Amino acid sequence: MVKKVLEGSHAVAEAVKLCKPDVISAYPITPQTHIIERLSEFHADGELGNCQFIRVESEHSAMSVCLGASLVGARAYSASTSQGLALMYEVLFNVAGLRQPVVMTTANRALSAPINIWNDWQDAISARDSGWIQLYAENAQEAVDYTIQAFKIAESHDILLPAMVCIDGFVITHTYEVVDIPSQEDVDAFLPKKVPYLPLDPENPIGYGMIGTPEVYEETRYLIQETMEKAKKKIVEVGQEFEKKFGRPQGGLIDTYKLEDAEVAILSMGAILQTMREVVDNLREEGVPVGLIKVKSYRPFPKDEIRKAVEGLKAIAVIDRDISLGHEGALFTDVKSALYGSGERPLVKGYIAALGGRDFPETTVRKIVDDIIKVAKEGKVDKEVEWPDLRREIL
């Protein structure tokens, strides 16, 4: 393992290189570009072995190339974001339906209109029902570690689903951090060469992509859902294996921080957790009983783990950097539905903030914590969803 100061994108590129993909296919889009530029440099210097780097004419084709490559047994990787991910949308479902373990990085970014190149999660959240595993990284180190784990999870023959590592655009992709880059030897031992499952091969002709009539279509959905349930266990197992090999507790479905004696908790995903953690530390010094819940795997959604984590809490604040327009934040909905079937449960309130790259400073987090403490004290949620950083003066 070597500690390096690396831009998040370059760290991801290093991780991808260590995973020895057979085929990379991508189309440039901000803020994903630095990942594929660095991979292009590796390729140009002959550092990617026999890897075929296919620079396509669209994201739709990027994911289609990955699909074709995966079908013949190759390990395939792509990276995209925002409009690009939206253009891929149709292919995302197709890759999952054909059970191909493609791995991609999503450098999370807002969706147009208005055009906005900055960070929120609307892109990946909008693809949440596609059958892709979605892991959210808090920092560059997690981006590296989840990337390596993603291939292993996806390619397991009891899973065979595609996996997306979501990293916040600019906040992770364009900032420099100290990152532990594992050795090739260790990654090779952790992630051996892909073992193809029923590849397209003239020696043994099989067909993919048959018509699923009403007699069989529903069962294909059921099987993916069943596998998603299995993937929860697999994600935890692979995380434990990773820790054993690399000495870092990295992986699993959720994490908690200072939750033991907490009365309220703030729950979210991605890079804003860093700020939230700071605020929790500061408030703890002030004697405020607040803790943190971090969702690492958004799909499959860690329902049981969240139920367990919130036991004994009075109220939780769910922070969404996305919105299901016409309803509420997607993570908020998911957390509430996860808790609905449990016995005693805390009050839950949703906060939509930091959309389209809006800064998410400690003051916003404090505002949210103050509000959720008020909810806990009053014992009721008077308004389900707040927009704590909304600029009402420009509406």
Added chain:
Amino acid sequence: MASKVDMDFEGLASGHRACAGCGAAIAVRLILKGTGKNTIIANATGCVEVFTTPYPECAWNVPYVHSLFENTAAVAAGIEAGLKALGKKEGINVVAIAGDGGTADIGLQSLSGMLERGHDVLYIMYDNEAYMNTGIQRSASTPYGATTTTSPAGKVSIGQETRKKFVAEIAAAHHIPYVATASVGYPRDLINKVNKAVNIKGPKFIQVHAPCVPGWNYPESKTVEIARLAVETGLWPIFEMENGVITSVRKIKEKKPVEEYLKAQRRFAHLFKDERGKKVIEEIQKLADENIKRYGLMD
């Protein structure tokens, strides 16, 4: 390791669900004789996909994938790239098969990308000149004057009002080693061209004229006859272009008037009813004559 024509190879099993007399089914059967069995097929959504793959049945005796409508060229490119990366490409033909909607319209961008990037893929467009699978809607490849369900002939419409987009010429503009047109009316020519194409490295494109019984509206016994009339009138030019230069054309021995081709199909029946139709037929004759001149179809 050259691929040889294998006339005994039935790559498309019997029992598929195509209409009697289906031009596309004839095309696919012939294509697979030209490629031989060491072939992987990527197929677009469309008639061929629908009539060959009702789960759990599959009519393909070669490895086959249907992904989506517009990404067939990209999926084929991925198959080729994957095989290359794994050191398995040698001796395997990667062939994309898509209809005119999946090629001239929604798949044109992905086709262009694949051709431009130089993948060792043969892309075959079976051209039945409309969206037949969804019920005969017009495509960019529907010929001038044809009635379809979305370009119906009416009081103020002659049917399709635009000229057929010619994808073979677009493919040739990518400076690729091999472009050809063919017709199910000339089976041996199609088989030979497919075989020639798979033995050339790099991107190849073949556009096969494939009459459609319900879409063109003619008796199912007439598919080959109508396919040949398209060639004999000059409306469907058959040629090969190698590295941008026309290297062979199927000559027309005795030119037939376009009426003979048009009157054999109900999709043009409205043109024979009035003066307006007569003018359209004159225009179609001009298109045929233009083809004859442009491609040197007559000595």
